[in-house]
Amino acid sequence: MVAVLKPGATQQQIDNLVAWLKSRGLDVHISVGRYRTILGLIGDTSQIDIDLLLGLDIIESVKRISEPFKSASRTFHPDDTVIDVAGRKIGGGHFQIIAGPCSVESEEQILNVAESVKEAGAGLLRGGAFKPRTSPYDFQGLRAEGIELLLEAKKRTGMPIVTEIMDASHLPLFEEVDVIQVGARNMQNFELLKELGKIRKPILLKRGLANTIKELLMSAEYIMAGGNPNVILCERGIRTFETYTRNTLDLSAVPLLHELTHLPVIVDPSHATGQARLVRPMALAAAAAGADGLMIEVHNNPLCALCDGPQSLTPEQFADVARRVWKIREAVTE
Ligand SMILES: [Mn+2]
Known part of the structure; x- marks a missing residue:
């Protein structure tokens, strides 16, 4: 899951968010660009509520990379189930x-x-x-x-x-x-x-x-x-x-x-x-x-x-x- 932060996000806000995400068992990869900071969330993001993240002041957008249906997804099980x-x-x-x-x-x-x-x-x-x-x-x-x-x-x-x-x-x-x-x-x-x-x-x-x-x-x-x-x-x-x-x-x-x-x-x-x-x-x-x-x-x-x-x-x-x-x-x- 990738979270794009708003331009005005302060270091304190980012630290708080990262600490909260880590407390949910995720690793966070922080990429600081010239205008935007992007967080890559690594781990089981299926239990993260996207709407909760989107409700935070410093979040601009959130995108799931893998779908929240892990067992049903073809990504982790490429062969057809018979x-x-x-x-x-x-x-x-x-x-x-x-x-x-x-x-x-x-x-x-x-x-x-x-x-x-x-x-x-x-x-x-x-x-x-x-x-x-x-x-x-x-x-x-x-x-x-x-x-x-x-x-x-x-x-x-x-x-x-x-x-x-x-x-x-x-x-x-x-x-x-x-x-x-x-x-x-x-x-x-x-x-x-x-x-x-x-x-x-x-x-x-x-x-x-x-x-x-x-x-x-x-x-x-x-x-x-x-x-x-x-x-x-x-x-x-x-x-x-x-x-x-x-x-x-x-x-x-x-x-x-x-x-x-x-x-x-x-x-x-x-x-x-x-x-x-x-x-x-x-x-x-x-x-x-x-x-x-x-x-x-x-x-x-x-x-x-x-x-x-x-x-x-x-x-x-x-x-x-x-x-x-x-x-x-x-x-x-x-
Ligand atoms: Mn019928």
């Missing part, structure tokens, strides 16, 4: 499609969808048991029973399962879940992230509706700082002024995240657009942009879905998308 979910690899050239209904509704529904998405080439099965809904009057999910039904589908199809957690107190119910999803609304539920840092299961971390890429990486850092290196990032659209789509899919996040972090990055074109007919083009675009996987909502009868029907693909539509996605993968990974 996450192995029961033999299904994600990242570092391995691509997976995660598919299934928004929420688990019945045994018949989840088994039916699981069989058809498996047939079409999906590697993992998704399904919501605990549902974060905007309205408390909307279907809240089958909760523990939903997880039981997902486990039944896993047993029948052999597909690892992905489902969302909303509260750390539910963790015992997730013992046999293969990938735990943290939804967009919980991306900054830091107490939940800390608890997920204590386990070793892969965590699928979705970007919040109104969160920056840096904030997403800082949330991944919370999980990793606790000792769990198995984090998969998911771009699922952000809120903008546009109203034709449910969210605005930020596809540039994919190549950008690949520069900034070694973690796998997947894209959810279903929640990003909110409309089934937009899912295919966005899924293909995400594969072309270098995503390590996709998460797509599929329902055997979207018109009767209890949640997110308008954006759910039928099994036939999903099979068509999956087939085309593999072709795009071939073209971009040749």
Whole structure:
């Protein structure tokens, strides 16, 4: 981190600042120029609050040289992280499609969808048991029973399962879940992230509706700082002024995240657009942009879905998308 001091900084002020920085465990390299004095801060600057420095009378500007997300940063970990979910690899050239209904509704529904998405080439099965809904009057999910039904589908199809957690107190119910999803609304539920840092299961971390890429990486850092290196990032659209789509899919996040972090990055074109007919083009675009996987909502009868029907693909539509996605993968990974 580099701090540029204002021209009028007195020696006493500089000495006080340097003493304070050293008390925080940093080494300080002082470079005195003709007009400006520049301090180079060496050591773990991740715990230094830039705004606190900027608030000081003698500081003109502060710039971080290394990012504050140490574990997630590619700087210290140049190789791609490959996450192995029961033999299904994600990242570092391995691509997976995660598919299934928004929420688990019945045994018949989840088994039916699981069989058809498996047939079409999906590697993992998704399904919501605990549902974060905007309205408390909307279907809240089958909760523990939903997880039981997902486990039944896993047993029948052999597909690892992905489902969302909303509260750390539910963790015992997730013992046999293969990938735990943290939804967009919980991306900054830091107490939940800390608890997920204590386990070793892969965590699928979705970007919040109104969160920056840096904030997403800082949330991944919370999980990793606790000792769990198995984090998969998911771009699922952000809120903008546009109203034709449910969210605005930020596809540039994919190549950008690949520069900034070694973690796998997947894209959810279903929640990003909110409309089934937009899912295919966005899924293909995400594969072309270098995503390590996709998460797509599929329902055997979207018109009767209890949640997110308008954006759910039928099994036939999903099979068509999956087939085309593999072709795009071939073209971009040749
Ligand atoms: Mn959904």
